Amino acid sequence: MEPVTCRTCESRVLAQKNTLAHTAIQWGDSSRCVEFAMAGGVMERAMNRSCRELRASIDDAVRSGELPVGPPDDRVAQDTQPVRFDAQPVRHG
Amino acid sequence: MTATQEPEVRTIESAAPPVRFARGWHCIGLAESFRDGKPHGIEAFGTKLVVFTDSEGELKVLDSYCRHMGGDLSQGTTKGDEVACPFHDWRWGGDGKCKRIPYAKRVPMRARTRTWQTLERNDQLFVWHDPQGNPPPEDVTIPEIRGFNEGTWTDWSWNSVLIENSHCREIVDNVVDMAHFFYVHYAFPVYFRNVFEGHIATQYSQTKARADADIYTSGEAGGPTGPGSAEATYFGPSYMIDYETTPMVFGDVQAVLINCHYPVSPTSFQLQWGISVKHPEGFTEDQANEMAAGFAGGVETGFLQDIEIWRNKAKIDNPLLCDEDGPVYQLRRWYEQFYVDVEDVTPEMVQRFEYEIDVERANEIWEKEVEENLAAGRTVVTAPGNK
Ligand code: FES
Numbered sequence A: 001m002e003p004v005t006c007r008t009c010e011s012r013v014l015a016q017k018n019t020l021a022h023t024a025i026q027w028g029d030s031s032r033c034v035e036f037a038m039a040g041g042v043m044e045r046a047m048n049r050s051c052r053e054l055r056a057s058i059d060d061a062v063r064s065g066e067l068p069v070g071p072p073d074d075r076v077a078q079d080t081q082p083v084r085f086d087a088q089p090v091r092h093g
Numbered sequence B: 001m002t003a004t005q006e007p008e009v010r011t012i013e014s015a016a017p018p019v020r021f022a023r024g025w026h027c028i029g030l031a032e033s034f035r036d037g038k039p040h041g042i043e044a045f046g047t048k049l050v051v052f053t054d055s056e057g058e059l060k061v062l063d064s065y066c067r068h069m070g071g072d073l074s075q076g077t078t079k080g081d082e083v084a085c086p087f088h089d090w091r092w093g094g095d096g097k098c099k100r101i102p103y104a105k106r107v108p109m110r111a112r113t114r115t116w117q118t119l120e121r122n123d124q125l126f127v128w129h130d131p132q133g134n135p136p137p138e139d140v141t142i143p144e145i146r147g148f149n150e151g152t153w154t155d156w157s158w159n160s161v162l163i164e165n166s167h168c169r170e171i172v173d174n175v176v177d178m179a180h181f182f183y184v185h186y187a188f189p190v191y192f193r194n195v196f197e198g199h200i201a202t203q204y205s206q207t208k209a210r211a212d213a214d215i216y217t218s219g220e221a222g223g224p225t226g227p228g229s230a231e232a233t234y235f236g237p238s239y240m241i242d243y244e245t246t247p248m249v250f251g252d253v254q255a256v257l258i259n260c261h262y263p264v265s266p267t268s269f270q271l272q273w274g275i276s277v278k279h280p281e282g283f284t285e286d287q288a289n290e291m292a293a294g295f296a297g298g299v300e301t302g303f304l305q306d307i308e309i310w311r312n313k314a315k316i317d318n319p320l321l322c323d324e325d326g327p328v329y330q331l332r333r334w335y336e337q338f339y340v341d342v343e344d345v346t347p348e349m350v351q352r353f354e355y356e357i358d359v360e361r362a363n364e365i366w367e368k369e370v371e372e373n374l375a376a377g378r379t380v381v382t383a384p385g386n387k
């Protein structure tokens, strides 16, 4: 994944494009995003399908070549860490 | 080729399912179904709960096993504001306190049992489960169904089934599973996007029926005129609201589907689903109900298709994915937040993540497969009841 900065709110995300139609976006802090801020609370923010400003910034990064389009070679290495739900002892409060 | 040149055989990794149960609001059924004046038993979270109504009509939930000698309160009776144990008639209030022992002079100290915090929303009853015993944070709640107060909606058609030898994570995996729509549900997923943030995970999709699948009853109203769209969101680990819009000749049909579950044991869960359909304008009550029944039937067929898979599949911690698959690992990281103590929730579990699958190539291939089936006169499935 490559860093992309939103042209409007300057949030920095990690983005990946396997193809033009595919997009993966890993946000860090999403609280700066103006579109989400308009949405309201946690619920409304999460229910926002996407931010148009960020989407446009990613398209710009693709056009300028900053964000390469193609399947990442490291996908397998990166994505296949099993998530095991290693259960912790239950602490009763 | 010698054996050494071949890639190693992939092994399925699978650790024992977690012993703890998810933190969150869990729907245990339609509120109305508990309002018959009798106590109701619910096997959940490795124990049994009792649900009863106090004299104000408020639903209360306690541990069902009586702290006196272990009697099962759900087999008892409701007496006034309390539930009375069938064993020795101890009376337990909705606040968890033993209020009265009819044959004793006084109630012993510490005569207190576990209460479960409840929430009534969307005609359903929820209990809050947290192994750490904390109350629900304010922003972690079950929202009201959007648009439910506009127009007329049919009564919930509600179903429940116990799934054994399976962990509820299997059903949650479905949120990111684009390809199973074609193979399991006989529909083309023509659009597919996921967003996870906080305790919320959504699947946005558009699907259209396979022409070679004899499964979707179209009835008098005819079939859909284009792809249907769905916005399906988990609010926490176990309660999903799915807004479905299906274009028909007479206009869009709006339906809301609830897909929820609660764990019974570490290896079994109670799966529930309900559906309500908005009366289309110009429809009589009867027509609307008939159409809703048809929709509910279709949804039920879909669930049974998934259940068949879950009942037979292996638990797999290390799925092997291709580029057209959804973000299974990221979804599981999101889901893991409900299985760790709140102070151990890491940023990766809750930070916003978006994923849009390129469905174009997969759909091209599937279209060809369907065309070939049609040309050869093959039908992929005949649902019972469909000719
Ligand atoms: S066990 Fe319940 S009253 Fe004795």
Ligand SMILES: [Fe+2]
Residues within 6 Å of the ligand: B174, B180, B184, B185, B302, B306
């Ligand atoms: Fe499914």
